[in-house]
Amino acid sequence: MNVGKRGEDVAAAYLEDQGWRVLDRNYRYERAEIDLVGFEPARDGAEEGGEIVIVEVKARTGHGFGRPEEAVTPEKQRHVARAATAYLHERQLEKAPVRFDVVSVLLEPGREPQVEHFRNAFEASR
Secondary structure, eight states: OOHHHHHHHHHHHHHHHTTOEEEEEEEEETTEEEEEEEEEOOSTTOSSOOEEEEEEEEEESSSBTBOGGGGOOHHHHHHHHHHHHHHHHHTTOTTSOEEEEEEEEEOOTTSOOEEEEEEEEEOOOO
């Protein structure tokens, strides 16, 4: 299994353990891709609410090329935002509350995966 796929599997399991529902994986629009789309329920016991979260997953096997989250460049953010716009339109969710998160997964050989979740990692106009 390649590093990217394994990182996405680890990230999806992590988010589900946090009470999320993973709605979609690897959504493509033109040359842009969304790794994960999740729904995070409202917090603090609220019965309604929650938001759609577009998640960019970055996985690495070491720090040789920097921390995984550092690879989410402004250009990458624009690509993800463009794909998110198409995704939301296709599913008639244009008015839903949406945010963009990054999940960083470090997959060092012989160690448990290390996951960091960056909420509201970037903004994108819709």
